[in-house]
Ligand SMILES: [Zn+2]
């Protein structure tokens with residue numbers, strides 16, 4: 725009898741792949757963010773609507789009280805709707821002061837989703853800045869670039885033991901991106917099929933350009949807008965693989981990637 729595989733201990737799990745408002749409000753794809761576990765440190769990125777439920781429903785379950793930290797890349801609702809409840813869950817209903825919460829400075833403004841009471845629960849609230857370097861247990865990351873997006877937004881670059889993972893959060897394409905996000909795994913929030921005037925999001929052509937310039941081992945498309953989802957993210961991923969010669973995959977809800 726072959727032994728069943730051990731559960732992965734170092735992984736990235738997509739708790740949602742919805743991008744922008746229509747896919748989020750219809751929940752055609754979930755919007756729970758991205759969970760990273762590495763060498764005993766647990767981190768949640770962008771807890772959008774349904775993040776708590778997606779953690780609890782994950783198989784195996786992702787226990788929110790084991791979180792060591794939460795990052796919000798920017799204050800749009802699809803990235804931070806569940807921030808307060810996730811802080812409560814991380815801190816066992818506020819009974820244990822623990823964890824770090826990383827947010828752009830404008831998340832601390834008056835009208836932000838992040839409530840004042842919730843700011844008092846974790847060990848620390850840390851403001852992200854361009855070119856910042858941060859450590860959370862076994863995970864270290866930087867924010868190499870402030871993105872062109874309607875609110876203060878940062879992408880993330882993680883350095884794990886054997887590989888680097890770049891996460892390009894919501895952004896209008898800029899020429900500086902390729903040099904900022906060199907890495908082995910490249911995750912791209914690709915909302916659009918083609919450019920839309922006045923919409924600061926990456927489209928398929930931008931994604932292709934970044935993949936060709938960065939040449940990661942693997943690129944993962946996620947955060948899909950309505951048109952892209954209707955036309956089939958897998959088709960675009962195959963197209964980009966053909967154009968760049970690099971493995972490009974379209975993320976699905978619940979997808980796990982080993983680290
Ligand atoms: Zn978004």
Ligand SMILES: [Zn+2]
Pocket residue numbers: 798800873894
């Ligand atoms: Zn956004």
